[in-house]
Amino acid sequence: MPNGHVTHAERNGIHVLRYFGKVDYMAAPAIQRFLDDLLEHERVSGLVFDLTSAEGLDSTNLGLLARVNDRVHDAAGAGSMIVSRSEDINDVLRSMGLDRIFEIVTDEPAPLHDCCAKESIDVDRPPSESELRHTMLEAHRALVDLSDAGREQFHDVVACLEKSQG
């Protein structure tokens, strides 16, 4: 993959996809197949798209996110979120109204008790949803921490595909 690549890791049904570099339409079919496979065969309670290491996402991949989000929400109790600190990417997400369908987390994932404190004020959100949000943030942080500590849990999405297809 010449431009960007995507890796995947899972913890307690929360699936995290990390985007690296410039992920363009060439990568989209592989990501799509991977997610199709995931949604069909795995338990998916939540999907976290971590775009913090992405340089850019083209329109094809943005569309892919929105379509997958739609399918995840169809599955009972599942949710999806985007972790992104790039102003460029967030501007595009907002311009398309994707911030209305995704929870977009722009700050560093906060420690769990902070989330709780914040959530307890947020009365509009049903408890199950905020619990899920905690679980997703926590799973994301744990997996990224492990990865930063060199105990890699993430696997390249394309390589996973090749393996599963034997």
Add this chain to the structure above:
Amino acid sequence: MSNEAAVLLIDDDEMVRRAFRRALERGGLAVIEAEDGASGLQMAREQVPGAVMLDLRMPGMDGLDVLSDLLRDDPERPVVVVSGQGTMTDAVEALRRGAWDFVSKPVMEPSLLVRTVRRALEKAALLRQNREYSESLRRMNEQLSAALEEVRTDQQAARQLQFQLLPPDGLCMTGYTCSRRLFPSQLMSGDFLDYFPLGPDRLGLYVADVAGHGAASAFMTAILSTLVDKYRELFESRADETILDPDQLLTRLDADLVPLQLKRHVTMFYAVLERASGRLVYGNAGAFPFPLVADGNTVTELECVGRPLNLPCSGGFGRGETVLHPAGRLLIASDGVLELPPKQTHKARRESLARLLSNSWYIDSMLAELGLHDGTPLSDDVAFLFLKRESTNA
């Protein structure tokens, strides 16, 4: 080359031939014999051995001449020359003429003989394989080039068709001039734009960007423009006024696109301009960067977020209105403009576009400033729609 390949021995000395035959046959090689150059050449032509062992010193035809003839017949067949002691100059000359290897008589170690012939056979097999690979590669390359050329011609024709769907550049519509530029990153573009009169009092205009690039996206731009044309016709036949209302038009387009199940979303900015007042009513389905309006040297960004067409999203389309004053300009650029070199943040690029528009009255001067011309290598399609209101039209 398999082990069964026959080795042709050309030697006038029967003792030598017998010794060689024994050694080679023990090494698993089949052997045929000739006792002089002329009959050896003939046998080589008739029986096509895999390799030849050739004595250089024979009565009759000279060994070096036989060598030349053998190699002329088949340059890929290995010839190992056999020279007596003290005839090294002959061996050197033979190698110069193309012999593959040489052994000198007497051969004390029969396995050396087998190894030499084997090595020559293997090398010949490798060379032949190599040539066959190269040839099949060359053939495939030719086929690919031909196929590619066909696709290119095809795409070129499609590109011409797509450009024919574009409105005339520099179109004057009482008091307003519309210009457009389209720079596809491939032959065909996923970006598209159009402008047209809507009755005597209004103009309609849009810039759309279908996700992805190339033929499939271009195909969808054609569907899009056909749908918009249909709404125009409905308006002209006084059947339906959808085309006058940007929000309704985007909603209608979305409803017409979704059942086609094309799995590509479209961002689109659509506006209706009232000619007399310059009032511009617009709707935005996720198009970004936001269009820019210049009044004199003051530039405003028409910030309006909204969901794209043909994408499962909640929320509505962006909407708003503004006024295009006399000498005012409207610039709509597709998101490809954000990817133009030099690399800038989107924010910086939007600001520099606004600065550029603040003192530009012509599209080409802006494109020159952006360093954009036909043939600029692009990572994404870029489209520009530039609308100018005449200063006399108050």
